[in-house]
């Protein structure tokens with residue numbers, strides 16, 4: 175399957191694809207592991223890890239979808255461009271810094 179990826183985002187697209195593979199494999203591992211742990215404390219940790227990993231999978235696949243749609247790198251709050259430095263730190267960022275701060279509260 176090939177998507178027509180904006181050249182500017184080809185590198186980040188490749189990195190996100192790797193990340194998605196890694197997180198998906200990890201999620202599967204965690205899910206399988208949690209099935210056979212009898213320790214309630216341990217399974218609580220597992221659940222937290224699974225939830226966090228699932229969130230990562232969603233964030234990364236969301237970013238890949240936005241790249242495919244040509245919406246990547248644009249703030250969902252103000253429709254402005256998200257600065258490249260921010261995307262370097264947080265490749266799946268959906269908001270610019272001011273809008274992100276508004277999201278949090």
Ligand SMILES: [Zn+2]
Pocket residue numbers: 249250251252253254269270271272273274
């Ligand atoms: Zn914004």
